Each structure stands twice: as C-alpha cells, then as structure tokens.
Amino acid sequence: RTVYLDGRFVPFAEARVPIMDRGFLFADGIYEVSAVLEGRLVDNAAHLARLDRSLSEIGIRNPLSSEEWTRLQTELVASNGVREGLVYMQVTRGVAERDFAFPAADTPPTVVMFTQEKAIRANPLAESGARIVTVEDLRWKRRDIKSVALLAQVLAKQAAASAGVAEAWMVEDGAVTEGSSSTAFIVTGDNRLVTRPLSTAILPGITRQAVLRLCAEGDLRIEERPFAVEEAVAAAEAFYTSASAFVMPVVAIDGYLIGDGRPGPHTRRLRELYMGMAL
Numbered sequence: 001r002t003v004y005l006d007g008r009f010v011p012f013a014e015a016r017v018p019i020m021d022r023g024f025l026f027a028d029g030i031y032e033v034s035a036v037l038e039g040r041l042v043d044n045a046a047h048l049a050r051l052d053r054s055l056s057e058i059g060i061r062n063p064l065s066s067e068e069w070t071r072l073q074t075e076l077v078a079s080n081g082v083r084e085g086l087v088y089m090q091v092t093r094g095v096a097e098r099d100f101a102f103p104a105a106d107t108p109p110t111v112v113m114f115t116q117e118k119a120i121r122a123n124p125l126a127e128s129g130a131r132i133v134t135v136e137d138l139r140w141k142r143r144d145i146k147s148v149a150l151l152a153q154v155l156a157k158q159a160a161a162s163a164g165v166a167e168a169w170m171v172e173d174g175a176v177t178e179g180s181s182s183t184a185f186i187v188t189g190d191n192r193l194v195t196r197p198l199s200t201a202i203l204p205g206i207t208r209q210a211v212l213r214l215c216a217e218g219d220l221r222i223e224e225r226p227f228a229v230e231e232a233v234a235a236a237e238a239f240y241t242s243a244s245a246f247v248m249p250v251v252a253i254d255g256y257l258i259g260d261g262r263p264g265p266h267t268r269r270l271r272e273l274y275m276g277m278a279l
C-alpha cells in the first residue's frame with residue numbers, strides 16, 4: 001500500500017511522522033474524507049472546499065491547490081487500485097518544539113493522505129438498517145471545523161460499539177446535534193425531512209448538502225431545525241449520512257424501533273438517488 005506524506009508517495013511501512021508533530025501533541029490539525037466509488041472520487045470538490053475552509057478557520061495555510069489535491073488523490077487511488085472505499089487527508093500545523101502558540105510562520109504543514117478499501121454501496125448494514133444509541137455531546141463549540149481533535153467522537157463511537165450498534169447520535173440540551181461521524185435526519189409521518197440547520201454546532205456535511213439538493217425534487221418538505229430524541233424515536237423514518245455511509249437507514253434508537261423497524265421508503269429512495277448521483 002502506498003501513502004502520501006509531505007510531497008512524496010511512500011510505502012505504508014516507511015511513512016513516519018516525528019513525535020514533535022503538532023497533530024500528535026495537540027491534535028492541531030484538520031482532516032477530510034472523500035468516498036471512492038468505481039474508482040472515482042465522490043463529490044470531491046465540496047470536500048476540498050471544506051478542507052480549505054477548516055484550515056483557514058484555524059490559521060493553517062493550505063499547502064496545496066484544489067487541482068493539486070485532486071491530482072494527488074487520483075494518483076493514490078489509482079496506484080492502490082481502490083475501486084470502493086475512502087481517501088483520508090490530513091494537514092497539521094507541522095513539526096516544532098512543543099509550545100501551545102503557533103510555531104514560526106515558515107513551519108511547513110504536515111500533509112498525509114492514505115486510501116482505505118471499504119464496501120460503501122454493497123454494505124449489508126444498509127439493507128437491515130442500523131441501530132443506534134444516543135450519548136451526550138461533549139464536544140467544543142466549533143464543530144463546523146473538521147478538526148483531528150476527536151476524543152468526544154471516539155468516546156461516542158465506543159459507546160455505540162459497546163452497545164453492539166453502528167453509530168451514536170450526540171445530544172445537547174435535549175436535541176440531537178449529529179452522529180459521532182455523520183449527519184442526523186428524521187422523516188416525520190407527514191412527509192417532512194428534518195435536520196439541524198448549519199451552525200457552529202455541527203459539521204456542514206457534504207453528503208447532507210447533496211441529500212437536501214436531491215430532496216428538492218421529491219415529495220418531502222425540508223425543515224432545517226433541531227429535533228429532540230423523543231421526536232426521533234416517534235418519527236416515521238430516521239437515517240444518517242456521511243462520505244463513508246452515504247445514506248444509512250436507522251431502525252432503532254436506544255432500543256426503540258423506528259416505524260416498523262425496517263428501512264423506510266423515503267430513506268431507501270434517497271439512498272438510491274444519492275448512489276445515482278455518486279456514480
């Protein structure tokens with residue numbers, strides 16, 4: 001397996017980052033994840049735009065143009081022969097003697113990129129639907145930035161794993177913010193699609209944006225507002241979205257079945273529409 005590190009393609013086993021890297025010491029960095037389907041990147045321009053925005057919000061210079069990112073991603077996907085999976089990108093504030101404040105402005109950011117093979121389309125979980133749990137949202141106040149500081153998400157996902165389920169939805173003041181690595185949606189009995197509006201409280205999901213666009217053509221009315229766990233449990237359908245899950249039906253929340261406990265028709269349709277767009 002080949003990975004990308006600081007300007008070079010290198011074998012996986014040879015890719016090493018110094019212990020003084022600020023990503024390692026402070027989680028001082030940004031990441032991004034794009035899906036690969038049939039060997040092609042999905043909605044990648046939007047992921048690169050969010051990467052650029054996240055970097056600029058924390059004052060790290062984007063070391064590559066979108067064209068350069070795309071060329072490197074494409075080369076890596078091809079050289080690893082990835083047909084279906086993910087490309088992971090990370091940029092940290094670089095390597096410097098440990099000090100909280102930023103290092104000298106000429107410190108080069110550390111750039112890492114690797115691919116992962118993963119069944120996204122032929123994911124059996126999408127057929128059965130995912131069971132999820134809810135956990136308290138323990139994160140900081142700038143969740144719109146795709147920071148590598150992911151401890152709260154790690155704990156949330158582990159709570160899901162311990163419960164034997166696929167995802168955890170995080171809750172703040174009684175309302176769902178988002179999944180530990182996904183955007184949360186519900187469909188009400190009267191055909192309204194409900195998801196939280198964009199703000200600093202959630203990551204602006206690229207798949208979220210695509211699903212809302214696809215929805216504009218259907219019979220669902222879009223309502224961007226927070227929703228409570230109780231409303232989600234009583235909803236007709238629920239699902240979550242991400243680059244790695246696409247549109248994933250939710251069939252149980254904290255052990256309570258959603259609808260009849262099977263993926264709902266709107267969710268299935270949106271998954272198919274999304275897949276059609278991605279291909």
Ligand code: PDD
Pocket residue numbers: 033178179180181182183203204205206207208241242243244
């Ligand atoms: N996670 N919300 C959070 C907190 C996320 O971490 C993610 C993505 C999303 C969905 O965003 P998008 O549709 O752009 O993938 C929402 C990625 C996949 C990850 O951390 O692996």
